[in-house]
Amino acid sequence: EVQLVESGGALVQPGGSLKLSCLASGFAFGLSPMTWVRQAPGKGPEWVSGINSDGTRTNYADSAKGRFTISRDNDKNTLYLQLNNLKTEDTATYHCALGNSGDEYYKPLYFTRGQGTQVTVSS
Secondary structure, three states: OOOOEEOOOEEOOOOEEEEEEEEEEEHHHHHEEEEEEEEEOOOEEEEEEEEOOOOOOOOOOOOOOOOEEEEEEEEEEEEEEEEEEOOHHOOOOEEEEEEEHHHHHOOOOOOOOOEEEEEEOOO
């Protein structure tokens, strides 16, 4: 059974930083593309970023480029998302999810996402 547990969310001021983590279990994490998605209140899910299984390829939504960095540690079965220069519009619940296969590694399999961690950006 796929299990994904996100952590690291918090209340932060605009311009601040956070590092989110996603601990994976129940599947071959080191062989699996992974993604981050977010969902703001009253809105649908939004893809944020994706990374292939060995971490050599990454992809970002325009809203995340230059501010967010996705990474992974396959020895620790953990996916990360570094959030820098946060804006109020980044307020959302952030979820990790498995990615699709091959060149579509960055596209999330939304049905696999975890419970999420809340990021609130406010002064």
